[in-house]
Amino acid sequence: MSDKKQQKVQEFEYKAEMKQLLNLIVHSLYTHPEIFLRELISNASDALNKIHFDQLTENKAEGEGEELKITITLDEKERTFIIEDNGTGMSEDELIANLGTVAKSGTLGFLQALKEQQPDKSGIDANLIGQFGVGFYSVFMVTDEVTVETKTEDSQGCRWCSSGEGTYTIETIDREKRGTKISFTLKEDAKEFAEAFRVENIIRKYSNFVDFPIYLDNKKVNSITALWQRPKSDLKEEEVNEFYKFISVDYQEPLDYLHLSLEGVVNFKALLFLPKEAPMDMLYQQGALENHGPQLYVRKVMIQHECKDLLPEYLRFVKGVVETEDLPLNVSREVVQNSPVMAKIRQILTTKIIGWFESLAQDHKEKFRQFYKAFGPVVKIGLNTDFTNRDKLIELLRFESTTTEEGEFVTLREYVDRMVEDQKEIYYLSGDNRQQMLSNPNLEYFRKKGIEVLLLVDPVDVFVIPSINEYDKKPLKSIEKADIDFKAGEDEEKEALSKNMIEPVLKIFKEALGDKVEDVIESHRLVNSPVTLVSGKDAMDPQIEKMLRMMKQSEASGKKVLEINPSHAVIKNLAGLCMLNENDPIIRTTMNQLYEGALLLEGNLERTAEFVSRMNDIIEAATKQAKA
The missing domain is CATH 3.30.565.10 (Histidine kinase-like ATPase, C-terminal domain)
Known part of the structure; x- marks a missing residue:
């Protein structure tokens, strides 16, 4: 042995x-x-x-x-x-x-x-x-x-x-x-x-x-067919679906696929897929897509299983295979990252994929709706990272609005095309859900005038939409900001307080609230509510501020501007009390209650016990007068 x-x-x-x-x-x-x-x-x-x-x-x-x-x-x-x-x-x-x-x-x-x-x-x-x-x-x-x-x-x-x-x-x-x-x-x-x-x-x-x-x-017993090498006309839906399940380990069939065969400055073939659903971590876990990407083949040999350099991060939910003969077989990850060939393939793939989305939006609206529901929040991130394709991505955006049914969407182009006469701005409101936003007092003026307001229900929107700044030369503005261009005094039917009557009310409001607010001003947006809180011109969007507080990155809220409605009965009654005796304690009690009521509607009222106690005091005073 x-x-x-x-x-x-x-x-x-x-x-x-x-x-x-x-x-x-x-x-x-x-x-x-x-x-x-x-x-x-x-x-x-x-x-x-x-x-x-x-x-x-x-x-x-x-x-x-x-x-x-x-x-x-x-x-x-x-x-x-x-x-x-x-x-x-x-x-x-x-x-x-x-x-x-x-x-x-x-x-x-x-x-x-x-x-x-x-x-x-x-x-x-x-x-x-x-x-x-x-x-x-x-x-x-x-x-x-x-x-x-x-x-x-x-x-x-x-x-x-x-x-x-x-x-x-x-x-x-x-x-x-x-x-x-x-x-x-x-x-x-x-x-x-x-x-x-x-x-x-x-x-x-x-x-x-x-x-x-x-x-x-x-x-x-197996196929070993490189589907991406075959003409699109030769592909059968069943084998394409099987291939997708194989490379993605997904039990569902893909929502759609894109077949590419390109020759020119670079030569490559690709077979790319849209999943039907997005994993939860993809939407809410930071960096979830960082190391994902399609498979990269060079001359029929798989070089990288997850090649993140093939696509920008906001598109890496796209599954599939890309094969080229323009790279050496012994290419390293470092070479891939710095290769001009890879940079060109990435540029072309990004353009083709965005064009694919545009085609779905135009010709396959139900597929696009399903895609946008699953991956819209991820695609929006591209607005602040892919400036080359920013304008195309803006056209893909979809929003609910005050004129759509729940679950229906409008594009910015459609919004602009149906703007009312003399409207020069695109208006939006952000919030946690549609029903909460529709009850916001800041919508009252817009509803009365028939002006459409976009409803931003996606948490990503508050970080992305303000960065658009303007569309079709029309500024995008939050209706919760104080610098909205209202046409003051245009409603002749309003029985508003005269200037000499509203000024004392504003003065005492400021005294009563002190440093709780940035300012107290006369409102031109309110119709049915006595007061509302809005952000100053340079203030942070309320939803961003709320998120930062939840993440403990901001301890305190920025000061708001309180707007009061000079046509509302409560404000008129306060004006009358001010004329009789501006030191009447019920005046300041009521003003604080109106302010905290506005906080309650925003979801930002913290001292609820004080609010209820004050409300009981006001009810008691009102019922005493009624008894008398």
């Missing part, structure tokens, strides 16, 4: 967090045990991609030597399962690094995600497995022991064995072929995975578009 054959089997112990993970995998109930096959095929495909890449960069003829492939062999009677690839293989050190630990720091993230999901009791989400790089260990869902035999071009063959109970063994073996072979016996309750029909269906479901042929008992 040679020394290599006599080498003793070495036993290793998993790290502490690895033991936790294996225990969960072996003893927890998964709703999708079939996922193990997807993960093993994915790992085999990665190994084949690496050897394919090496062959091409070493100028070896494509197809030289044996076919790069994945082979699966089943024995239904014995319940045995073997999957083998002729990819790069692993050395002993790589076995320890790759199978003795899990995705380095990924294990703890995976365990935390499981803990957060466990109360659900509906089983562990299959997508968590691939997300945290623990795919290989999903095999323990269907077996009690796994054997891995592997070899690189330059290393001695090795055999790795584990039962998932905290230890694993490694020994050197005589293995001639480069690649990796994984074999195991299926548990009794997983014997279905020894059936060729069942395994073939799983491959078609999850791995139909893997870049290399998959042979099941010597029968090729």
